[in-house]
Amino acid sequence: MELFRIGFLSFTLLDLADVSLVAFMLYKTYQYMKGTLAAQIFLGLLVLLAGSAVASFLNLTSLDWIFSRLTSIWFIVVVILFQPEIRRMLLFLGQHRIFGKFFQNSSEEVINAVVSAVGELVDLHYGALIVFARNTGLRIYVETGEQIGAKVSKRLLVSLFFPNTPLHDGAVIIKNATIEAARCVLPLTQNESISETFGMRHRSALGISEISDAFVVIVSEESGRVSVAENGQLFSGLSLPELRERLRHALSEKHVPAEETV
Numbered sequence: 001m002e003l004f005r006i007g008f009l010s011f012t013l014l015d016l017a018d019v020s021l022v023a024f025m026l027y028k029t030y031q032y033m034k035g036t037l038a039a040q041i042f043l044g045l046l047v048l049l050a051g052s053a054v055a056s057f058l059n060l061t062s063l064d065w066i067f068s069r070l071t072s073i074w075f076i077v078v079v080i081l082f083q084p085e086i087r088r089m090l091l092f093l094g095q096h097r098i099f100g101k102f103f104q105n106s107s108e109e110v111i112n113a114v115v116s117a118v119g120e121l122v123d124l125h126y127g128a129l130i131v132f133a134r135n136t137g138l139r140i141y142v143e144t145g146e147q148i149g150a151k152v153s154k155r156l157l158v159s160l161f162f163p164n165t166p167l168h169d170g171a172v173i174i175k176n177a178t179i180e181a182a183r184c185v186l187p188l189t190q191n192e193s194i195s196e197t198f199g200m201r202h203r204s205a206l207g208i209s210e211i212s213d214a215f216v217v218i219v220s221e222e223s224g225r226v227s228v229a230e231n232g233q234l235f236s237g238l239s240l241p242e243l244r245e246r247l248r249h250a251l252s253e254k255h256v257p258a259e260e261t262v
């Protein structure tokens with residue numbers, strides 16, 4: 001069905017749907033990448049495309065040739081540069097209600113235990129790194145640590161991060177209401193724009209959140225600051241009520257882990 005006509009071009013309902021879909025996808029991509037390193041790279045690619053259009057319009061043959069070479073390999077460049085983002089985006093799609101499986105867990109009990117453990121860890125100035133596995137299997141990281149297989153409790157969490165004990169280093173990984181392992185080694189972030197005030201604990205929290213849908217809670221040993229990492233982003237300086245809210249959202253039905261082993 002034709003909606004209107006511009007010269008010899010007719011604009012149909014199908015064109016409107018097409019344009020709206022592309023606009024929605026671009027908006028979602030922008031929302032998804034806002035504030036990340038990928039957004040800056042994406043901007044660079046847009047500049048390149050604009051340069052190519054200008055060179056072609058002004059008939060600048062050599063410049064146009066260079067730009068056309070670059071734009072012909074842009075797909076490979078995008079895949080290489082955005083590898084972590086593409087991975088996260090696919091993961092996000094996989095978790096969607098239509099595609100994913102959803103399971104119940106006793107999240108409120110876990111949240112209470114974790115929030116009060118974090119409160120105590122802050123008071124004691126103990127560093128902590130707690131990873132919540134959701135839909136992505138984290139088996140390879142669980143296997144780097146010491147298998148625990150115990151119910152989440154405040155006392156156990158505080159004990160695991162007690163300084164100078166054999167298990168205090170590295171991350172605790174929780175799945176559903178179970179502490180799967182402690183002393184786990186996580187991958188470090190690829191994000192070079194992270195502030196230098198954040199050391200290895202925060203970098204590894206960010207790292208695991210970049211390559212999986214894990215939700216990570218970090219307590220800084222140095223400052224007592226509470227942070228969380230999710231989808232490659234770090235949210236720092238949280239109060240305990242803010243942490244509780246974020247945990248509630250992260251462990252809500254929408255995000256609960258799948259049944260497969262971690």
Ligand SMILES: Nc1ncnc2c1ncn2[C@@H]1O[C@H](COP(=O)(O)OP(=O)(O)OP(=O)(O)O)[C@@H](O)[C@H]1O
Nearest residue numbers: 127169170185186198199200201202204220221222
């Ligand atoms: N790859 C890793 N995976 C898991 N934990 C790690 C990893 N690398 C370091 N850690 C943990 O981080 C601790 C070192 O933290 P570091 O002081 O470098 O980080 P930070 O982000 O500045 O944290 P804090 O504010 O607590 O000092 C180590 O003792 C270890 O427990």
